[in-house]
Amino acid sequence: MKDPRMEVDELRAGVSCATVLEQATPPWRLDRAESTRHCLKYRRGAGEIVIVTHKGAGWWDPNSDAKGDVFGLVQFLEPGLNFGHVRKTLRPLAGVQPDFAPMERTRAKRNPTQPIAERWAQKPRLRKHSQTWRYLAGRGLPETVLLAAARCDVIREGPYGSAWFAHRAGGVVTHVDVRGPTYKGSLTGGCKSLFVFPREIAGRSRFVLAEAAIDALSRAALESLRDDTIYAATGGGMGPDSTEMIKTHLRAIGVLPGAQFESAADANLAGDRYAARHETLAIEAGVPFLRRRPPIDGEDWNDVLKSQGVSP
The missing domain is CATH 3.40.1360.10 (Dna Topoisomerase Vi A Subunit; Chain: A, domain 2)
Structure with missing residues (x-):
């Protein structure tokens, strides 16, 4: 059986917060006009916004003080889930790339960002x-x-x-x-x-x-x-x-x-x-x-x- 602490570290490293949002029900949508490569703005419903940062490892809610890692994001979206349930939710998402990633990587290579x-x-x-x-x-x-x-x-x-x-x-x-x-x-x-x-x-x-x-x-x-x-x-x-x-x-x-x-x-x-x-x-x-x-x-x-x- 895998060490739970090792699995937590692997899930933190292997699941992007952007993927969690895109796979949610109903899904969140990337606001491309308001996003950058380092700061992705996702929207859902009336006024719901989550910002994904740190290359997918972090997030924050501009409408509250909520922020954290991918585990915190799942609990933010589903407050009733305990830590074990969050791990089960994240397992099938490990290694799944968010939809924006290929386009963003291509654009970054084509247009390197000037300070x-x-x-x-x-x-x-x-x-x-x-x-x-x-x-x-x-x-x-x-x-x-x-x-x-x-x-x-x-x-x-x-x-x-x-x-x-x-x-x-x-x-x-x-x-x-x-x-x-x-x-x-x-x-x-x-x-x-x-x-x-x-x-x-x-x-x-x-x-x-x-x-x-x-x-x-x-x-x-x-x-x-x-x-x-x-x-x-x-x-x-x-x-x-x-x-x-x-x-x-x-x-x-x-x-x-x-x-x-x-x-x-x-x-x-x-x-x-x-x-x-x-x-x-x-x-x-x-x-x-x-x-x-x-x-x-x-x-x-x-x-x-x-x-x-x-x-x-």
């Missing part, structure tokens, strides 16, 4: 009246906000009028969210942290966190760029690195008078789940919390900005 920071550095900074500027102005962002964003270099100009929004860690660009007239996604090969505007944040005691960078900038526009506020965005789901960055900001503002964490997540079920997680982080940090929810269900703060209009 995110290098790709960012090669793009022009946001310029007045450029295609990207006109796209962002069309989203309702006023000139005052766009000029401020250009000065602190949080947006660069991508192809076809797209806007590139930087996530930074330690001053280095680690991830880029992309929004444009015909595209919504991110650059491959990055690691999410937070989009933060402005970059000089010392002494600012208020932290406003949205899902998308455009929503964070929309809050800045609606508030006429409050000089006590850090406007930030997760770029969608909250991974471990994003969560740690949020905690870092909360520790920094927590020692300042008037500190406050405001969740500007979207007015929908997923946004409310994010806001609940934001509140938990605020409580842990001892920072007062406010849910800043868009007034109409289904909308985000950019919708609010466009409906109200803000003078330049």
